Amino acid sequence: MNSMLQTDFKLSDVEISDAQDIGHHVEVPAMQNGPLYRTMFPQFNTLIEAQREQITRWYIEMLENAFQAREERFLKVCSVNGTPVGFCGWTVIEQSYDRQQTGEPRKKEREKARKASWLPDTLDIDGWVALSNDLKAERYRVLKDLDNICRLTFMAVHPKYQRQGIGSMMMQRICKETDQQGRCGYVLAAPEGVPLYSKFGFEIVGHVETTHGTITSMFRPSQGPC
Numbered sequence: 001m002n003s004m005l006q007t008d009f010k011l012s013d014v015e016i017s018d019a020q021d022i023g024h025h026v027e028v029p030a031m032q033n034g035p036l037y038r039t040m041f042p043q044f045n046t047l048i049e050a051q052r053e054q055i056t057r058w059y060i061e062m063l064e065n066a067f068q069a070r071e072e073r074f075l076k077v078c079s080v081n082g083t084p085v086g087f088c089g090w091t092v093i094e095q096s097y098d099r100q101q102t103g104e105p106r107k108k109e110r111e112k113a114r115k116a117s118w119l120p121d122t123l124d125i126d127g128w129v130a131l132s133n134d135l136k137a138e139r140y141r142v143l144k145d146l147d148n149i150c151r152l153t154f155m156a157v158h159p160k161y162q163r164q165g166i167g168s169m170m171m172q173r174i175c176k177e178t179d180q181q182g183r184c185g186y187v188l189a190a191p192e193g194v195p196l197y198s199k200f201g202f203e204i205v206g207h208v209e210t211t212h213g214t215i216t217s218m219f220r221p222s223q224g225p226c
């Protein structure tokens with residue numbers, strides 16, 4: 001299967017104008033089974049079309065903001081007809097959380113960069129905030145003293161295109177750069193992502209339980225030439 005990849009799928013940088021296609025065709029369809037989506041939208045099974053459409057518009061605005069802010073790095077994978085079928089994002093943490101005190105306003109700015117100006121009617125704000133706080137606490141527990149980390153923030157392949165090596169294609173690129181820079185890797189992984197990250201040397205270091213499944217805290221020690 002992997003020998004077909006070079007011709008069937010193309011890895012490239014993301015443009016701001018890709019947000020629509022990535023939201024519609026990749027990110028929102030891919031995340032439907034994940035604990036984060038299901039915690040945020042507990043009525044996930046009974047949402048009507050207009051509510052789904054509103055959620056998708058919200059994600060698209062968030063992606064547009066993130067692409068514009070350029071605080072994170074993004075890549076897409078397109079099929080032969082140019083439609084995005086895979087998407088990933090990551091951010092580099094150069095200085096440990098504990099040493100970032102003086103950079104606090106900058107950190108807040110970075111967090112704000114992605115946010116949309118409105119919220120979907122079906123979002124369970126309390127559930128979302130509580131889970132976000134648990135995830136932040138776990139991230140801090142693992143990374144607090146560490147510098148030079150590549151933290152994965154997005155990894156999604158359209159359900160119809162999964163298991164064809166697209167996730168691995170994106171991970172290969174990210175890990176190559178991570179290793180060249182002598183960085184460690186970190187991800188808070190949805191259940192479907194755990195086998196992919198394990199394949200690329202991420203080790204399980206913790207768990208965050210939700211009512212919709214476990215989010216796994218995974219760390220990849222530096223394997224670079226440093």
Ligand SMILES: CC(C)(COP(=O)(O)OP(=O)(O)OC[C@H]1O[C@@H](n2cnc3c(N)ncnc32)[C@H](O)[C@@H]1OP(=O)(O)O)[C@@H](O)C(=O)NCCC(=O)NCCS
Nearest residue numbers: 030156157162163164165166167168189190192193195196
């Ligand atoms: C996780 C995800 C990105 C993987 O993408 P993919 O293109 O299917 O990944 P690959 O085809 O490169 O598979 C990589 C490895 O993951 C594992 N894997 C992928 N899908 C799997 C499945 N359904 N069951 C078990 N293992 C699976 C296998 O180990 C596979 O390696 P192998 O084929 O060499 O055995 C994709 O399943 C997805 O988008 N899921 C929904 C969103 C999500 O949960 N993202 C993770 C957020 S942290």
